[in-house]
Amino acid sequence: MRKNPKNGTMKFSLRSLIWVPLTFSIGFALSASLIVIQARDDIREELESATHVAKSLALLIEYDRIGAQEAKNLQFRHIRISTQPPHLVNQSLNVSMPSWLANWTLGDVGSDWQKYSIHLDPVQMWTVYATPEDELDEVWESLTSTFFVFLVSALLCIALIQFGLNDVLKRMRQFSRAMTEMRDGHLETKLPETSPIVELQAIARQFNATTLILKQAREDNKSLSISLINSQEQERRRLGSELHDNLGQIIAGLRARVYLLNIQTQSEMSASGLETLKSVSDELEEAHRVIRNLITELDPMDLQTVNLNEALNQICMKWMQVTYIECELEASCEVSPAITLVAQEVVHIIRIVQESLHNIYKHSNANKVTVSLVNTRDYLDLKIEDNGVSSKELKSGYGLRSMQVRAKELGARLRIQKHSTGVTVHLHKTHQRAHSNELLDC
Template identity: 30%
Template sequence: MSALWRLNLLVALFFALVAMVCLAVLLRQASHDVQRELDAAAAVVAYLGEMAERDPATLRPELTDSLRHVRVRWLSPGQPATDGGDTLLTDWLGTWLYPAELAAPSELQLPGGERLQISVDPSDEVEEVRDSLLQLLALFGVALLLCLLAIRWAVRPGMRVLAELFGALVRIADGRLDTRLPPHRFAEARELAERFNHMAAALEDTRADNDRLTQALLALQERERTRLAQALHDDLGQYLAGIRARACLLRVQAEQPDAVRETAAHLEQHSLDLQNGFRTLVRDLYPVMLDHLELADAIGQLAEQWQSTQGIECELQLQGVLPPLSMEAKLHLYRMVQEALTNVARHARATRVRLQLRADRNGVRLLLRDDGHGLPPERLGVGLRSMVEHARCLGARLRMRHRPGHGWALYLNLPVEGAT
């Protein structure tokens, strides 16, 4: 059932309830009024009976025809008497207002064989009550019809807005994020359209950002594959080729101890360089130190290596004892610090970085601040988006502030439930 039909049904039920109450009050009042009228008519009937007994000649038909609520019948000799009933008194309304046991007429014998039948006649009063009931029902019917028409006229613009909104939502669900609602002259509909258009624009911007991020991630993936291929070919491959060449020399230098020792030294150096290259490559792919060190120690080691590599002072502050962290949470935090330091080295032109890791009963807080020229929020690259995704996976709140002339700052608040 639609909202309009439900509203119409509620209004109709309300009108029906009010009409029933009004009918009940009207019938109750009519019952009292009819009873008063009948009491007055009964007094008139009694008076006529006394007059007929004292002086029948004073009763003439022209004097009794205009009496209200009194029925006088002149019966000729041999004419059968009636029971005084009336069709108006046999239906439910007459039975309700006029009890049947009070309707028995009285009959007087007049000289000359004529008879006079006198009874109370409430038919006029019952007819008045019936007319009042019909008028009340007609009034309620007309009022209900006008009310339903007014409701339909009033809610039609709103229903049209809802239909437009439903159609727009269907188009949004189909991926047509350029869908917009037209402006409306009603304030509520206009605000609804503005909020929907703002939501659709935000979704469209988000999809565009996701498309750009996907393209950037694919490009980054290709660059990472190229870098790995170059590292394996140019560095590690060269070391392996050198080791192989030196091993071949050993076979021809077997009788030359000095040459063997020199070749062995070269083999040892190549093996060491190969091992360091593998360690660097593995550390870039996965921070294996997290398997053996606490997060604070791993971040401290990362800060030292970054400082020695980039030549930028990195001040590390560790406050409090970190709560037990899951491996996933430790990895996300480590990657965020690593990505933040990488962005500082690439874009900030900073000379000093302050890195603070603090733990309290509410969770873990991470602060990174540099003294470079900063990075505007609209220039969110892959690195910054990666930090946003890490924070989302942690269920943490991440804020990044660009302070022109005062560098760039990153704030992360990780609740206890997210850390564990």
């Protein structure tokens, strides 16, 4: 129930604990003010009446119409009889309420009231006077009663609010936790749809329906991503096979023909012709090398027989031969127990490495790349780091999106960070359990 320092908001329970007492306090203050204002007029009227009674009583006592002691023993409202002469009578208020409140209640009525002397004999003088003490005590009783009524009402109101909104606050907390879990991707979260409040039932039903829709959409996206990746892999293999069986064979045949032509016509051909024939042979050799590299990139190896470490080593070697950029592989894998990967997982990792190397060659202007792999019992950690400097900002193109999709299929976290000394592609996967089929060693 603390205040949130970020935006100044607070919990509803704390807000009710503040606003309800504040509202009742304002109500009590207004009621008390009305009581005091009304009491001020009543005191003025009562004092005027009591002053006349005090004057009459003083005359009755002085003329022996009533005994002084008998009159003193009588209880007169708003009237006091003192055995002291007027100049010695202490008229300070003797009331239950605080003096400041008494003075405020009296207002312009004041505290110096008319005193009437009673001459009992030549040496003895009593005093009769009116006082607002009784009226002030009544006002104080009214104020205290009103205060306790407001206090009990405020406590009951807070209790009823807390009791009445307990289910609402509980459901709101559940809804907040469910929204947090949904934001984090946990779409299995459900809210109970049973509640005495119709609005809460509607919110729960809407939330559960939304999670079902999102879950289905995520499953559809996942299926689509898998289909696209599988189609991509099939197309890669088809193109690799087509290049190998058709264009590769054609270039190999041309190379053989040029070689035979060179042998058959070497003695008859001029020097310029031989030079041209050699140039054609070199270009065919380069074309054959490029075709082999394309075939290797499209379908690098038989992943059913080659483990991840060997695959990465071959990729680095081939990449260095094509780009002339140094590529260093650092691999560390536990042997016992061996952490194994499904063939499809190895494909995803290899494609992420290939896409990263392709981006480095295309954008980074690097002269050294480090591929580091750590595969332990608990996790797999892959980093591709270069020392290039690129002026282009990282954009979410097809290649990066493909890497993200493959990382999700791996159940891994992919981060791409650009810094002053190059770009780092970091893939981290936490191992869940050993797979039951198609296992490949690290």
